[in-house]
Amino acid sequence: MTDQEIIQGLKNRDEKTFREFVDKYQHMVINVSNNFVHNKEDAMDIAQEVFIKVYDSVKSFREQSRLSTWLYKIAVNKSLNYIRAKKRRNIFTSLDLIFENKNHNPVENMADDQEISQEKMESEERKNLLIKAIDELPEKQKTALTLNKFEDLPYKEIATIMDISVTETGVLINRAKNKLQKKLVEYFKKY
Amino acid sequence: MKCSELHKQLFSYLEGELSENDVRCIDNHLEECASCRSVYNNTREAWDALREEEISYQPFFYTRLKQRMENRKNRTAPNLARIGRAILQPAIYFVILGLGIYIGVHLGQGFEPQDETVSTTEQINYIEDYAKSQYLNGMELEWVEQEMLTEHQTENTENNE
Numbered sequence: 119m120t121d122q123e124i125i126q127g128l129k130n131r132d133e134k135t136f137r138e139f140v141d142k143y144q145h146m147v148i149n150v151s152n153n154f155v156h157n158k159e160d161a162m163d164i165a166q167e168v169f170i171k172v173y174d175s176v177k178s179f180r181e182q183s184r185l186s187t188w189l190y191k192i193a194v195n196k197s198l199n200y201i202r203a204k205k206r207r208n209i210f211t212s213l214d215l216i217f218e219n220k221n222h223n224p225v226e227n228m229a230d231d232q233e234i235s236q237e238k239m240e241s242e243e244r245k246n247l248l249i250k251a252i253d254e255l256p257e258k259q260k261t262a263l264t265l266n267k268f269e270d271l272p273y274k275e276i277a278t279i280m281d282i283s284v285t286e287t288g289v290l291i292n293r294a295k296n297k298l299q300k301k302l303v304e305y306f307k308k309y
Numbered sequence: 310m311k312c313s314e315l316h317k318q319l320f321s322y323l324e325g326e327l328s329e330n331d332v333r334c335i336d337n338h339l340e341e342c343a344s345c346r347s348v349y350n351n352t353r354e355a356w357d358a359l360r361e362e363e364i365s366y367q368p369f370f371y372t373r374l375k376q377r378m379e380n381r382k383n384r385t386a387p388n389l390a391r392i393g394r395a396i397l398q399p400a401i402y403f404v405i406l407g408l409g410i411y412i413g414v415h416l417g418q419g420f421e422p423q424d425e426t427v428s429t430t431e432q433i434n435y436i437e438d439y440a441k442s443q444y445l446n447g448m449e450l451e452w453v454e455q456e457m458l459t460e461h462q463t464e465n466t467e468n469n470e
Contacts, residue, residue, distance in 0.1 A: 130364070137371055140370065140371045140374060144367060144370045144371075145365075145366055146363050148367065148370075149363060149364055152362070152364055156362075158364055160362060162364075162367065162370070162373075165370070166370075166373065166374050166377055169374055170377070171372070173378070176433060186409075240406070241354065241358060244351055244354055244355040244358070245355050245358045245362075246355065246419040247355060248352075248355035248359055249359065267324075267360070268359070269362060280332065291349055295320045295321075295358075298320065299316060299319045299320055300316070302319070302348070302351075302352050302355075303316045303348050304353060306347065306351040307344065307347075307348060
């Protein structure tokens with residue numbers, strides 16, 4: 119089934135088309151969300167929201183961009199909204215932790231009660247440090263970098279998804295790379 | 310090559326975006342500098358681990374999605390009723406209030422205005438009568454008592470006869 123047929127089927131509220139559409143794109147949508155939130159359950163939750171959004175608003179889709187680009191756009195927005203909401207929640211969690219006099223460090227507290235090998239733990243720790251460094255980047259830089267380095271999207275498609283120019287996309291990715299390098303050198307020098 | 314120069318080109322080296330000459334320079338530096346080697350190895354391992362992170366196809370994803378859409382539908386119905394009630398209830402109150410005011414104004418217009426001088430004189434007379442009944446003059450009270458006594462005495466004499 120082509121994207122054109124999928125869009126038409128979705129506009130006609132065809133159940134079979136919706137199923138095919140979800141089966142075709144679920145892997146892409148779940149993984150792009152996971153590249154932003156780095157949590158499987160949250161990524162699945164966001165992916166569901168993305169498909170519901172598509173189902174609700176497909177009639178207003180003007181087909182000026184590809185279906186996959188539109189899906190990326192919705193997935194990125196939903197993931198960023200999720201991260202913003204989580205940050206707000208974390209402010210209150212941090213306050214709770216201060217009052218409970220606990221030190222909340224995701225890297226240090228990671229897998230406290232799990233019996234995993236030293237090597238695997240170190241590998242997880244390194245990955246979490248990289249995730250932390252990416253999360254600390256400004257939102258636009260993070261989005262451009264994630265889409266380019268983890269989704270392997272070209273600058274032109276990233277520009278369409280983010281509603282910016284191709285030049286701006288390049289600038290954002292370069293800045294993100296420079297900041298990330300600095301942070302990682304800082305982290306791994308002490309490591 | 311200085312360590313700081315390598316740090317600036319870390320990602321480009323990692324992603325294979327550098328020229329052959331630059332790659333050779335970095336390779337040589339990494340062989341000599343243990344600190345930069347450690348930074349590079351840790352970065353590469355973390356980067357590869359994150360890039361390899363992939364969630365496989367989820368067979369029950371569609372079923373869960375449909376379930377969520379159904380739940381949403383079921384939740385939307387009572388929500389609509391609640392919203393409807395929240396809007397309709399105050400609207401009805403406003404209509405009733407407006408009707409009350411409208412009827413009140415129109416009923417008031419039905420009464421003809423009274424002659425103000427007549428009503429004022431009547432009011433004054435009424436007030437005077439009321440004052441009289443409220444504050445009895447002592448002399449008047451004595452007179453009433455005398456009157457009652459006389460009546461009582463006359464009755465007694467009549468009875469004796």
